[in-house]
Amino acid sequence: MARLIAFFTRRGARLLTGTRSLWIGCQPVPKQRIYYANHNSHIDFILLWSSLPTIMRRKTKPVAASDYWLKDGFRQFLIKDTFNGITIQRNRDDHTDPLQPVKDALEQGYSIIFFPEGTRNLNDDIELLPFKSGLYNLHKQFPDIEIVPVWISNLRRVMPKGAFIPLPLLSTVCFGCPLEQHLDMDKAIFIDYAQKQLLKLKEVENQ
Known part of the structure; x- marks a missing residue:
C-alpha cells in the first residue's frame, strides 16, 4: 500500500508541477x-x-521536521512508510544529538535529502536562509560521502503557504557538482562555500 501511494504521489506531484530534472x-x-x-x-x-x-x-531517505510530519497519523504514515523518511527534532535537546537518526542512516549506506536552512524560506526577497551547522557536521563525520547541491525552482509559487493542492506550474530540480572535500575548512567558511555552490545552480537554471 505504501509503495502504491508513493507511486501516485510521485507521479501526481511531477504532473501537477511539470517538474523537469537537470543533472548538470x-x-x-x-x-x-x-x-x-x-x-x-x-x-x-x-x-x-x-x-x-x-x-x-x-536507498534515499528524506530528512524532515518531526514537529510537522509527526503531527497526525496520516503525515506520519506518509513520511515513515511511504517515503521511508527520517524525522528530526528542530528544537534541540542539549542531551541528544538531533542528527543521530541521519547519521545512523548514512552508516547503513543510505543517501539522504537534507535541507540545511532548517526551515522553509517564505521570503520572496531572500534566496537562501542562513545554513545551520548540520551539513558541516555531516561532512566532518562522513568525508567520503559525496555532497551534492540541488536547486529547486518555483516551489514557492507551486505550493503557496496554506495551499493544500499544488498549483500547475513548471518547476525545475537542478543537480550540481559534488562539493570538493575541505576537511581543513572551519565551519563558517564551509557553510559559505556550500551556500555559494547551491546558488550557482540558480544562475545556471536561469540561463
Whole structure:
C-alpha cells in the first residue's frame, strides 16, 4: 500500500508541477550521497526524491521536521512508510544529538535529502536562509560521502503557504557538482562555500 501511494504521489506531484530534472554536475547513478537543497515548501523533498531513478529512491531517505510530519497519523504514515523518511527534532535537546537518526542512516549506506536552512524560506526577497551547522557536521563525520547541491525552482509559487493542492506550474530540480572535500575548512567558511555552490545552480537554471 505504501509503495502504491508513493507511486501516485510521485507521479501526481511531477504532473501537477511539470517538474523537469537537470543533472548538470553529476550523473543519476546509485552512489551514496548527501543531497542538500533550498527549502521553500513541504513538497520540495517529494519533487527531489521523485527526480531520482527508482533504484536510487529505494536507498534515499528524506530528512524532515518531526514537529510537522509527526503531527497526525496520516503525515506520519506518509513520511515513515511511504517515503521511508527520517524525522528530526528542530528544537534541540542539549542531551541528544538531533542528527543521530541521519547519521545512523548514512552508516547503513543510505543517501539522504537534507535541507540545511532548517526551515522553509517564505521570503520572496531572500534566496537562501542562513545554513545551520548540520551539513558541516555531516561532512566532518562522513568525508567520503559525496555532497551534492540541488536547486529547486518555483516551489514557492507551486505550493503557496496554506495551499493544500499544488498549483500547475513548471518547476525545475537542478543537480550540481559534488562539493570538493575541505576537511581543513572551519565551519563558517564551509557553510559559505556550500551556500555559494547551491546558488550557482540558480544562475545556471536561469540561463
